[in-house]
Amino acid sequence: MREKPTLLIADDEERAWKVLKINFQDRYDVLVARDGAEAVKTLEKEHVDVLLTDVKMPKMTGTELLGYVKEKYTWLPVVVMTAFGSVEDAVAAMKAGAYDYILKPVKIEDTEAVIRRAMEHSTTLQENIALKDKLKSYEVPQDIITINPEIRSLLGLVREVAATDASVLIEGESGTGKELFARAIHRMSDRSGGPFIEVNCGAIPHELFESELFGHERGAFTGAVGMKRGKLEMAAGGTIFLDEIGEMPLDLQVKLLHVLENRQFTRVGGTTFLQSAARVVAATNRNLKDEIDGGRFRKDLYYRLKVVYLQVPPLRDRKEDIPLLVQHFISKHGETAKKKISGVESNAMEILRLHAWPGNVRELENVVLQSMIFTRGGQITADSLPSEIREAVGAVTDYVPSTKEELQKEKIKRTEKVLMDLERSFLLKLIEDAGGNISEAARLSGYDRRQLQNLIKKHQLDMTKLRDG
Ligand SMILES: Nc1ncnc2c1ncn2[C@@H]1O[C@H](COP(=O)(O)OP(=O)(O)OP(=O)(O)O)[C@@H](O)[C@H]1O
Ligand SMILES: [Mg+2]
The missing domain is CATH 1.10.10 (Arc Repressor Mutant, subunit A)
Structure with a gap:
């Protein structure tokens, strides 16, 4: 933490800056530059909060310095000192974006007041910039609906590593949105122009897995009539999404680890090394730590994958997202349901908030769609909700038993x-x-x-x- 704000004085006249320095040094860290060029050097090295500059200086005039600062340090207020009698200099400086001006020879009280205001202005501008940066990193892709701070900051982190090849591991229960996040990560990355290739590790038979991932040469095995590129090769310049990575057989985990470590691989039956130029995003609904303890997942691969780790919390732990998601799904499925639904009745919303959602967001989406189809009015009512949901929360509704x-x-x-x-x-x-x-x-x-x-x-x-x- 800096204790005092920094004031940079640019003036070639020693007597002038000495007076200023003596008067300001207990309140500010005062730096001095004897001409414009020196001021530029100081700005490059030090964080400066306010610049106080003379107009007439050798090498680079105050006006030139002002122009340079306005371009490079947009938030830095510049106060210009002009000789008494050269009002046109002051006017020109103000037009060029100076924060304020003072007349020489300087009156200390006046200068104090101007510098104090410039310092406050500087703080505000710097805070705004910091806030904007923060907001930028918290900006969430439009199709991901969440106000959960944990998820939002994780996505901010993803954005920060967008330009790197860092692997990402996403863990979360079924239906929490892992695939949605994986796609968003691809879009947020510098590889968004490249392909997004999905591999469902749980759905490929063991004997086909290797050729599916790495490809094969012609004649590599019976039935390999031609050369085939694998998913890893197809994902070059883009992202390969290894879904259900927890289901990957152990022997293939070893091979994948080799690829990640050496950044190259060969097609099955091939001898030429191909560069692996895909970014890896892996997802699982298992707890990989448990899988490691049970000897079903390799620890070294786990650490290779989780350079960036995103754990998507289950919906029951972020119920604050439910109303937003419901509204989102109502507009998303308006056409499918062929109905104009304006919203959710409060009883129904109460039930939706109480339900434990073992199937997470996917279950919520299905329930909303069903209810949109079944409801009679322009709103989702408690009675239009599937009976399992109503029963699960013990809701008292207009339901009348018939047996x-x-x-x-x-x-x-x-x-x-x-x-x-x-x-x-x-x-x-x-x-x-x-x-x-x-x-x-x-x-x-x-x-x-x-x-x-x-x-x-x-x-x-x-x-x-x-x-x-
Ligand atoms: N935060 C969200 N905002 C909007 N839609 C969401 C969100 N999370 C999930 N969904 C939607 O819920 C459905 C399920 O999401 P997704 O397929 O990404 O889940 P998953 O975690 O990959 O599930 P599984 O483990 O079963 O494969 C999708 O239709 C997705 O668009
Ligand atoms: Mg999925």
């Missing part, structure tokens, strides 16, 4: 819900009465601390919030 068995089931379900609600209300009131103190709550209720803790956990109550409120 004895259904009635029995519904009665149990609704009773459970009523009891849960009662228990929850009891807990909330108890904690409030006890001022958020668990021991006190235990004393008041007759439960012991541990039982209470369990109840709080069961209802997912956030004690920190309850204490504050």
Whole structure:
């Protein structure tokens, strides 16, 4: 951290800059340049917050210096000093983008005020630039809907390494959007003009895998009637997406590792080395650490792949994304459903937020599409949601059972819900009465601390919030 902001004074007149330096040095780090050229050198080496420059200087005039600064250090405020009586210099400097001007011989109080304002202006401009850079790195591709900070910062990281060949490993449960992210990474990268080649490692029979990935020469094996390029070769200049990498057989993992390490490979039955010029993005819905522990995945390959590591959290851990995703899918599938749906009724949204979504975003997308087709009004209603979803969250809806068995089931379900609600209300009131103190709550209720803790956990109550409120 810099302690003081830096003021650079460019002036060839020693007496002038000495006065300024003495007056400003306890507030700013004061640097001095004796002419424009020296000022340029200083700017290249040091971070300067405000530049105070004389107009008439040898080598490079203040006006020329100003022009240079405006081009290269757009955020740097320049205050120009002009001799008393040469107002036209001041006017020209202001036109050329000076922040302000002062007249020589300088009056210290006036100069102080001008420099102070210029410093504040400088801070604002620099903060804006920093913020813009940050926003740029947080900008998320349009088809990825998420306000989850974790995912957004990961995508920012991906953008930072866009120009490199760093491999990316994406882990996440089924339906969390791994493929969507892999494609976005390709598009964000400097290879976006090249091909995106997908290999589903779980779907290729073992004996075909090698030739699929590396290609084969003519006659390499029975049935290899002609030469065939492999996916790795086809992905040159682009990205190869190794989906379900956790399913890759161990012997092929060794071969892939060799390719990644040596950046070259041969077609099956071939002897010529081909350069591997593809960026690797791998995805899996398994936990590769567990696979390594179980001896099914190679540790060395794992570390080769996860230079950049993106773990996509399951939807249940980022429920804040649900309303946005629902809206997104409504507009995405408007045509398929052949209906104008404006939104989601609040009951229905409540159910969507409560559901645990084991199938993640894909499941949510399917549910939204189904409901769009089944709903009768212009909105998705609770009753248009698939019954498994409603049942899973124990939602009370307008559903009316039609058989004895259904009635029995519904009665149990609704009773459970009523009891849960009662228990929850009891807990909330108890904690409030006890001022958020668990021991006190235990004393008041007759439960012991541990039982209470369990109840709080069961209802997912956030004690920190309850204490504050
Ligand atoms: N954040 C998101 N924004 C918009 N659509 C999403 C998002 N995440 C996932 N989807 C959509 O959900 C569906 C499933 O995503 P995707 O195929 O990428 O998941 P996956 O993790 O590869 O699943 P699997 O492990 O089953 O292969 C796709 O239609 C995708 O467009
Ligand atoms: Mg997938």
